[in-house]
Amino acid sequence: MMKRFMAILIGLLYFVVAVYSQQQGKAALRFDNTYWDFGRISETGGKVSHTFHFTNIYNSPLVIEKVISTCGCTVPVYSKQPIKPGMMGTITVTFDPKGRTSYFSKSIRIVSNAGQSVNTLWIKGTINTADKIEEQYPYFLSSDIRADKLTLSYGQLQHNGEPKQLEIKLYNCSDRNVNMSYSLLDKSGCLSISMPSSLQARSYATIKILASPLKGFYGTLNDKIVICINSVKSPLIKVFGFVTDDMRGVSMATAPRMECSQSYFKLGNIPLKKRIQRKVKIANKGRGLLIIHKVECPMFISTNIREEKVLRQGESLEVVFDLDISYFKRNSWDTKVKFVTNDIQKPIYTVVFESGVGN
The missing domain is CATH 2.60.40.10 (Immunoglobulins)
Structure with missing residues (x-):
């Protein structure tokens, strides 16, 4: 019995050595x-x-x-x-x-x-x-670099909300490496940009743009990004968004409610080079404090609201619009003025002006 056991043990030992030797042979490199x-x-x-x-x-x-x-x-x-x-x-x-x-x-x-x-x-x-590259990267930032988009839209961003990140993908279609940097125009201070400083030939990269509302900033986000590729400026990459109140501490039971006496003005034909004036009455019909963070106007309209306004329940405010019609060169136009408030139901309230322009 013992001899049989020793024979089996010796056989197993030879098997292990053989397997080990075989494995060593396979691992020569x-x-x-x-x-x-x-x-x-x-x-x-x-x-x-x-x-x-x-x-x-x-x-x-x-x-x-x-x-x-x-x-x-x-x-x-x-x-x-x-x-x-x-x-x-x-x-x-x-x-x-x-x-x-x-x-x-x-x-x-x-x-x-x-x-x-x-x-x-x-x-x-x-x-x-080749076809997919042209489809996926249809825009040229330079003769070397193609991009998948030239505009970014963040929609509505709330203060104290989660930052929102969007991306622009790049492809270097040339046979040379390129150096890259960026600059911002009309910067709101709400954007943080991450991008590589160089891009190798026939390779891909991603520009990451993180939007997070800057304290005290309300209204339209309209930044423009310029990519410098080997010191040559690219076409503008346009970034859009609209920053609103986060409504913290505002409930439906105690919410403010903005009411405007008129939200649409049909002005008719107005002689060119003329300035006109229109007025609306803003009132707080809710219970909580109504905060008018900003009145956002196009460049040819100004108002008497220069800073943030707070209206208690039942209080009202007269807003005066001064319109410079000489800005327009065509026979008809329409434009919008936006009120940015903490009204839960209408955080962005719009007043529309429409007209035909006379001779």
């Missing part, structure tokens, strides 16, 4: 990394390459006998000379995306040590075809 992701590449951007580094951990010199790729689109380049123990070598894998689309994942097998050592490398990526 140790790669720093066996996987590479090319990310998003262009079908028309030309071939892309990556170099894998390895070390001979076998106890004698090795020769790479064969490199097998899963398709002809991957072309490995490697040294045919013997590699001494402890020495390093490289295998460069080149992928040609021309005529191919969508996602790819390819394997490359490296055979050495008289066929006893096999390593497998992997490459992958996503290919954007």
Whole structure:
């Protein structure tokens, strides 16, 4: 019985040694990394390459006998000379995306040590075809850089609300690296911009624009972003939004309610180069304090409201509009004046002016 047990034990020991020896043989080359992701590449951007580094951990010199790729689109380049123990070598894998689309994942097998050592490398990526690039990035910021959009709309933003982030995606369609920076025009102070300082040839990047209302800022957000690409200014990227009160501490039971005596003015024909004046009465018909944060007017209209106003329950205020008709060069026009308040039901109240202009 004991002899049988010893025989089984010796057999298992030989099996373990054989397996270990086999595993050691398969591990003759140790790669720093066996996987590479090319990310998003262009079908028309030309071939892309990556170099894998390895070390001979076998106890004698090795020769790479064969490199097998899963398709002809991957072309490995490697040294045919013997590699001494402890020495390093490289295998460069080149992928040609021309005529191919969508996602790819390819394997490359490296055979050495008289066929006893096999390593497998992997490459992958996503290919954007020429047509898709033009569709997905239709706007030129420069001769090198394309963008997916030139306008951003944040809609309505509330004070103390969650910041809102939008993105502009870029693609460098050229064969050279570019340097990038940005500047802001008509800046509200509500935007925070994050973007790379450079973009490599035939590669992608993202500009992240975070909007968070600046304390005391109400009304229209109308910033303009200029991207400088190798010191050349891009077309304007326009950013829109409207900042309102967050209504903290205001409930339906105690809410203020703004009432305006007139919200639409049909002015008829008015001679050019004439200034006219119109008035409305604003009243608080609710229970809580009505705060008029801002009266936002176009450049040719001014009002007697220069700062924030607070109306108690039942109080009213006369608002005077001064219109400079000489601004208009056409026969008819319409424009809007916006009141930004803490009225829950109408945080943005609009008064419309419409007219035909005489001779």
